[in-house]
Amino acid sequence: MSDPAAGKAWVFGDDVNTDYIISSKRKRDTLDPVKLAAFLMEDIRPGFGGMVSPGDFLVGGRNFGCGSAMEIATDVIRGAGIRAVLAKSFSRTFFRNGINGGLLMIAVDTDGIAEGDPLAVEERGGATGVRNLRTGRDYAGAGVSPLLDEIARAGGLIAYLRLNRGFGLTPDGRAGKD
Amino acid sequence: MGATIAEKILSRRAGRAVAPGDVVVIDADYAMANDGSGPMSIRLFDRLEMPVRHPERIVLVVDHYVPCPNDKVAGLLKEMADFAARHGIKLFRAGDGICHRLMPEQGYVRPGAVVVGADSHSTTYGALNAFAAGIGSSDFAGVLATGRLWLQAPASIRIELAGALGAGVYAKDLALHVVGEIGADGGTYRVLEYGGAGVASIDMEGRFTLCNMGVETGAKAAVMPCDAVTERWIRDNPHLEDAAAAGGVAADADAAYAGRLAVDLSRLEPMLAAPHRVDNVHPVADWQETAISSAVIGTCTNGSLEDMRIAAAILAPRGIASGVQLLVVPPSRQILAQAIAEGLISVFVEKGAVIVPPGCGPCCGALNGVPADGGVAVSTANRNFKGRMGNVNSEVFLASPATVAASAATGHITDPRRLSDV
Ligand code: SF4
Numbered sequence: 188m189s190d191p192a193a194g195k196a197w198v199f200g201d202d203v204n205t206d207y208i209i210s211s212k213r214k215r216d217t218l219d220p221v222k223l224a225a226f227l228m229e230d231i232r233p234g235f236g237g238m239v240s241p242g243d244f245l246v247g248g249r250n251f252g253c254g255s256a257m258e259i260a261t262d263v264i265r266g267a268g269i270r271a272v273l274a275k276s277f278s279r280t281f282f283r284n285g286i287n288g289g290l291l292m293i294a295v296d297t298d299g300i301a302e303g304d305p306l307a308v309e310e311r312g313g314a315t316g317v318r319n320l321r322t323g324r325d326y327a328g329a330g331v332s333p334l335l336d337e338i339a340r341a342g343g344l345i346a347y348l349r350l351n352r353g354f355g356l357t358p359d360g361r362a363g364k365d
Numbered sequence: 366m367g368a369t370i371a372e373k374i375l376s377r378r379a380g381r382a383v384a385p386g387d388v389v390v391i392d393a394d395y396a397m398a399n400d401g402s403g404p405m406s407i408r409l410f411d412r413l414e415m416p417v418r419h420p421e422r423i424v425l426v427v428d429h430y431v432p433c434p435n436d437k438v439a440g441l442l443k444e445m446a447d448f449a450a451r452h453g454i455k456l457f458r459a460g461d462g463i464c465h466r467l468m469p470e471q472g473y474v475r476p477g478a479v480v481v482g483a484d485s486h487s488t489t490y491g492a493l494n495a496f497a498a499g500i501g502s503s504d505f506a507g508v509l510a511t512g513r514l515w516l517q518a519p520a521s522i523r524i525e526l527a528g529a530l531g532a533g534v535y536a537k538d539l540a541l542h543v544v545g546e547i548g549a550d551g552g553t554y555r556v557l558e559y560g561g562a563g564v565a566s567i568d569m570e571g572r573f574t575l576c577n578m579g580v581e582t583g584a585k586a587a588v589m590p591c592d593a594v595t596e597r598w599i600r601d602n603p604h605l606e607d608a609a610a611a612g613g614v615a616a617d618a619d620a621a622y623a624g625r626l627a628v629d630l631s632r633l634e635p636m637l638a639a640p641h642r643v644d645n646v647h648p649v650a651d652w653q654e655t656a657i658s659s660a661v662i663g664t665c666t667n668g669s670l671e672d673m674r675i676a677a678a679i680l681a682p683r684g685i686a687s688g689v690q691l692l693v694v695p696p697s698r699q700i701l702a703q704a705i706a707e708g709l710i711s712v713f714v715e716k717g718a719v720i721v722p723p724g725c726g727p728c729c730g731a732l733n734g735v736p737a738d739g740g741v742a743v744s745t746a747n748r749n750f751k752g753r754m755g756n757v758n759s760e761v762f763l764a765s766p767a768t769v770a771a772s773a774a775t776g777h778i779t780d781p782r783r784l785s786d787v
Contacts, residue, residue: 202549202550202642204750206729206730206748206750206752206753207750207751207752210730210752211729211730211731211755212730212731212755214401214731215430215434215435215437215438215731216435216437217437218404218405218441230751230752230757231751249550250549250550250553250583253549253550253583254485254748254750255401255484255485255729256402256483256484256485256487256499256500256501257401257402257483257484257501257502258402258405258483258501258502258503259405259502261501262405276550276553278550278553278583279553279554279583279585280485280499280500280501283500283501283504284501284502284503284504287501287503287504287507288501288503332387332388332517334388334390334515335388335515338515343503344503344504344506344507345409345412345413345503345506345507348413348415348506348507348510348511349412349413349414352415353415353510353511353513354390354507354511354513354515
């Protein structure tokens with residue numbers, strides 16, 4: 188891959204559920220996302236954990252992350268070093284957990300992204316997007332509410348709550364917005 | 366313009382009129398985590414270095430790993446127990462039951478409440494006219510520290526029920542029909558709000574089943590109206606003495622909905638979800654030749670005493686077909702005790718079933734009851750994803766307790782109405 192900042196696109200279909208992302212039976216042995224990353228997607232793509240590299244991207248279709256609400260699914264994706272997940276739509280608990288965990292998730296039409304395409308994250312005017320270096324196409328996340336934006340910027344919900352000692356105050360002392 | 370049940374509950378809690386799409390930070394009346402999500406929540410919470418804000422509003426449940434399968438999980442369960450003891454938090458131990466059974470049964474859900482759980486099927490509690498949604502471990506850690514969480518107010522899909530279910534047809538068949546109609550992502554970011562004259566004919570157990578499976582459409586919550594059925598159930602629940610006064614929340618006649626689905630209950634027939642999608646829903650009659658190797662009765666979807674009675678009545682005169690393993694999973698200690706007292710467990714044991722301790726059992730492949738390669742399971746649970754029961758080379762069909770029991774009796778998928786005495 189020519190651009191060192193680029194990662195590889197791994198393309199999956201619709202309705203990738205959390206059991207496919209990480210099988211329940213693996214969670215018996217450890218909760219360490221980095222160790223569990225070896226088993227990422229093993230039920231639908233055996234050996235995937237050994238093929239994916241840090242900085243790569245997951246690309247899905249509709250309803251990505253459906254099924255269980257368990258945060259381990261987004262954690263294992265981060266544990267594998269995945270840079271961002273792009274999908275046509277996300278299940279709501281997966282989206283929540285991604286925001287709360289500081290995972291970059293972009294809901295866009297992913298039809299134009301092919302397996303192996305080089306993708307790169309770009310900051311554009313305060314918003315984070317992804318660029319397909321093969322096709323030249325840009326993908327931007329839909330605007331989120333100010334609170335969710337602050338959570339994302341803090342690096343996730345835990346970091347946000349640590350910073351603000353709860354939902355009460357923003358870093359500059361304003362009352363926390365709903 | 367009027368408001369839906371969910372909009373009213375969230376608006377009341379937020380102290381202002383909330384419209385779909387608004388992000389609000391609100392208090393939770395109760396928050397639950399189980400042994401699947403709890404240990405991670407505790408570690409995240411510890412990173413906050415804050416005290417538990419309202420320990421009396423927190424419920425921890427050990428249900429996925431019962432009994433504990435290995436030393437590593439034993440360590441996690443001990444962490445949970447120690448955490449509960451240290452902070453004065455209620456802990457339901459291994460064998461007490463599945464979180465989604467215990468929350469309503471033990472009195473943590475009431476009409477108009479906001480209840481969240483670090484497990485996707487927390488939607489179950491909407492059966493009691495509460496706003497109930499699944500959350501993640503970071504969310505739960507946040508509730509531990511602050512008593513609050515952020516929520517994006519959802520629009521609702523109205524499901525209008527008319528008529529009543531016929532013989533051999535149950536709420537589970539309706540739940541599968543609804544998932545088939547709406548699709549596995551048709552309810553994403555929505556609330557499924559049930560209403561119409563037909564709701565009155567569905568008992569509270571059926572309502573739990575319906576709201577439990579609501580999440581299989583991607584919905585954030587599912588909610589039932591508060592009516593005479595709800596009030597009687599609350600009156601009969603010793604843990605909810607003062608709740609009758611809480612008052613239900615009704616939708617306005619002119620509330621706006623993001624979609625509508627009308628169902629004539631009298632026209633429904635026994636349904637199943639075929640592998641490997643919950644929305645791959647068909648009449649049981651279309652799959653009758655399919656041979657099965659195992660059957661599961663119980664889980665948080667269909668484990669009521671009434672469900673056990675239905676299954677026992679089908680199996681008592683027939684037994685279990687050779688080559689079929691029947692697993693019975695009472696969802697709580699209370700139901701197990703009642704099923705013993707009624708003689709239902711004797712029926713299952715005498716006919717050759719395996720009785721699994723109250724908990725999640727074989728539902729998610731974390732523990733026991735894993736099918737062999739090529740195995741075909743029929744289960745009363747709520748998910749049939751590939752590998753859900755622990756083996757990617759097996760298949761899972763989802764159906765009502767009557768269909769599962771009838772199939773266990775014959776050895777192949779069977780419409781319970783075809784059995785002579787049902
Ligand atoms: S019974 Fe199954 S669906 Fe219900 S909480 Fe347990 S694992 Fe989840």
